[in-house]
Amino acid sequence: MTGIRLYNTRTRTKEDFAPIDSANVRMYVCGPTVYDRAHLGNARPVVVFDTLFRLLRHEYGPDHVTYVRNFTDVDDKINARAAEMKAAGDARPLEAIIRELTDGTIGWYHADMDALGALRPTIEPRATEFIGQMIAMIAGLITTDHAYVKEGHVLFRVRSYCDYGRLSGRSVDDMIAGARVEVAPFKEDPMDFVLWKPSTDDLPGWESPWGRGRPGWHIECSAMSHELLGESFDIHGGGIDLQFPHHENEIAQSMCAYPHGDFARVWMHNEMLQVEGKKMSKSLGNFFTVRDLLDQGVPGEVIRFVMLSTHYSKPMDWTAEKAAGAEATLRKWRTMTFRSKADTITPAEFIEALADDLNSHQAITLIHKFARQGNGGAVLACARLIGLLTPELGDWFTFGEGTVSGDERIDEISMVRNEARQKGLYEFSDELRDMLIEIGVGVFDNKFSSAAYFEAENLKRTLQSEAWSFWRSGEIGKAKEIAAQAAEAGLKIYVDEDGPSAVTGIDEIKAQGFFERKILNILKRAREIRLEMGVPQ
Numbered sequence: 001m002t003g004i005r006l007y008n009t010r011t012r013t014k015e016d017f018a019p020i021d022s023a024n025v026r027m028y029v030c031g032p033t034v035y036d037r038a039h040l041g042n043a044r045p046v047v048v049f050d051t052l053f054r055l056l057r058h059e060y061g062p063d064h065v066t067y068v069r070n071f072t073d074v075d076d077k078i079n080a081r082a083a084e085m086k087a088a089g090d091a092r093p094l095e096a097i098i099r100e101l102t103d104g105t106i107g108w109y110h111a112d113m114d115a116l117g118a119l120r121p122t123i124e125p126r127a128t129e130f131i132g133q134m135i136a137m138i139a140g141l142i143t144t145d146h147a148y149v150k151e152g153h154v155l156f157r158v159r160s161y162c163d164y165g166r167l168s169g170r171s172v173d174d175m176i177a178g179a180r181v182e183v184a185p186f187k188e189d190p191m192d193f194v195l196w197k198p199s200t201d202d203l204p205g206w207e208s209p210w211g212r213g214r215p216g217w218h219i220e221c222s223a224m225s226h227e228l229l230g231e232s233f234d235i236h237g238g239g240i241d242l243q244f245p246h247h248e249n250e251i252a253q254s255m256c257a258y259p260h261g262d263f264a265r266v267w268m269h270n271e272m273l274q275v276e277g278k279k280m281s282k283s284l285g286n287f288f289t290v291r292d293l294l295d296q297g298v299p300g301e302v303i304r305f306v307m308l309s310t311h312y313s314k315p316m317d318w319t320a321e322k323a324a325g326a327e328a329t330l331r332k333w334r335t336m337t338f339r340s341k342a343d344t345i346t347p348a349e350f351i352e353a354l355a356d357d358l359n360s361h362q363a364i365t366l367i368h369k370f371a372r373q374g375n376g377g378a379v380l381a382c383a384r385l386i387g388l389l390t391p392e393l394g395d396w397f398t399f400g401e402g403t404v405s406g407d408e409r410i411d412e413i414s415m416v417r418n419e420a421r422q423k424g425l426y427e428f429s430d431e432l433r434d435m436l437i438e439i440g441v442g443v444f445d446n447k448f449s450s451a452a453y454f455e456a457e458n459l460k461r462t463l464q465s466e467a468w469s470f471w472r473s474g475e476i477g478k479a480k481e482i483a484a485q486a487a488e489a490g491l492k493i494y495v496d497e498d499g500p501s502a503v504t505g506i507d508e509i510k511a512q513g514f515f516e517r518k519i520l521n522i523l524k525r526a527r528e529i530r531l532e533m534g535v536p537q
């Protein structure tokens with residue numbers, strides 16, 4: 001077993017990970033408020049902790065990891081939406097409207113996160129199904145003086161927990177100075193936060209010792225993690241934006257309610273997501289949901305790849321260029337592994353990279369290396385461990401139309417395009433790209449290089465020659481099977497009375513002499529561009 005090391009936000013060090021019970025490794029991640037579609041930033045913790053979940057399952061066995069991620073289905077925004085529907089004439093009880101609203105949003109969430117290849121957590125509790133546990137926990141906190149009742153509210157007495165602020169490394173006084181704390185007349189101290197609040201008749205509510213009301217947000221995670229994972233569990237995750245106040249409050253509540261437990265031992269936080277270098281916001285017009293991207297034809301697998309390309313502890317920038325690069329890479333990997341079987345043993349260096357605080361960036365670099373070595377078995381084994389190149393995510397992929405086999409003229413043109421891109425002279429590289437595409441050559445660019453890919457054509461030729469060897473030995477049925485297999489991948493191989501033949505658009509074009517003339521024109525233009533760029537010939 002590879003030793004996993006994780007950066008613990010609480011201790012600010014990378015620590016050896018040793019689960020409390022290796023037969024049941026337990027992780028809790030704060031889930032969504034099911035109010036609306038998940039935006040792209042919401043998807044980052046999902047992909048990050050899904051990858052950790054996969055690594056833990058790989059190391060401890062798939063039946064020995066419990067991953068809990070909650071749904072917050074009691075929230076003022078949800079209530080407001082339901083109240084709007086009621087005001088618009090919906091005659092059902094508020095609770096029924098809310099249930100239908102949140103059921104629908106949970107359905108969207110599942111569909112969107114499934115599309116990113118995220119496994120469903122072991123348990124996905126809904127807050128409204130754990131109100132009894134929250135009430136019991138709050139009652140206990142009142143008994144031990146960590147909480148008090150005032151004007152129908154129950155508040156947590158922050159000054160009663162001396163370690164408050166340790167997770168984010170700030171003192172209570174600093175936090176008061178820096179945060180926009182709500183100063184309410186019923187609070188003893190501005191930092192105290194709500195555990196329970198009263199509900200008027202037009203709001204959803206539950207009976208409690210403090211009257212009809214509803215829980216505050218923070219108590220949810222404490223009550224549900226305790227119920228489902230116990231007083232001490234291994235990992236608590238979430239976005240860095242939740243560190244304060246949400247996670248500080250969770251720790252305070254749980255440690256005061258169950259002082260003999262450790263609550264969560266390792267705290268992990270993923271950094272935020274930006275779009276094209278800017279914070280995602282509705283006012284900047286760069287705000288979009290996962291569904292928006294999927295609907296624009298960006299495959300979920302591409303989104304996952306882009307997210308994993310950046311280490312979770314660094315801010316991540318979503319750019320169209322990265323998405324294009326990811327698509328080209330996945331296309332190349334899927335093509336080269338088309339007939340590979342995943343190795344049963346995943347290369348140790350790959351596991352070590354992931355085990356080093358989930359270094360998915362390094363993990364992807366290693367997959368590139370195995371791909372360059374032509375090691376399809378290793379590429380598949382590694383990629384699948386982090387949820388890429390899985391059959392479920394392969395819907396989008398078909399072999400590129402009109403790619404050509406290794407042709408040194410195209411290689412020279414690609415080289416000139418690379419030089420132009422390195423110099424920032426994109427107009428030249430784009431001009432050549434458009435010329436290549438026009439004659440049916442697949443061109444794929446990423447941040448670092450550009451290339452015209454030939455794998456589909458190579459694969460087609462391999463399949464064709466295999467079909468031929470069966471044909472020659474009289475095994476016509478097997479030759480036809482290969483043709484059928486090729487057809488599934490969009491490669492046209494026909495078996496007729498003359499034997500197997502392969503056809504692609506490019507072959508037809510070549511047969512007409514059109515390709516030869518055109519490619520020479522493009523090569524001529526590429527050489528001119530090289531001169532214009534001042535590259536010595």
Ligand SMILES: [Zn+2]
Nearest residue numbers: 030031221246
């Ligand atoms: Zn939480």
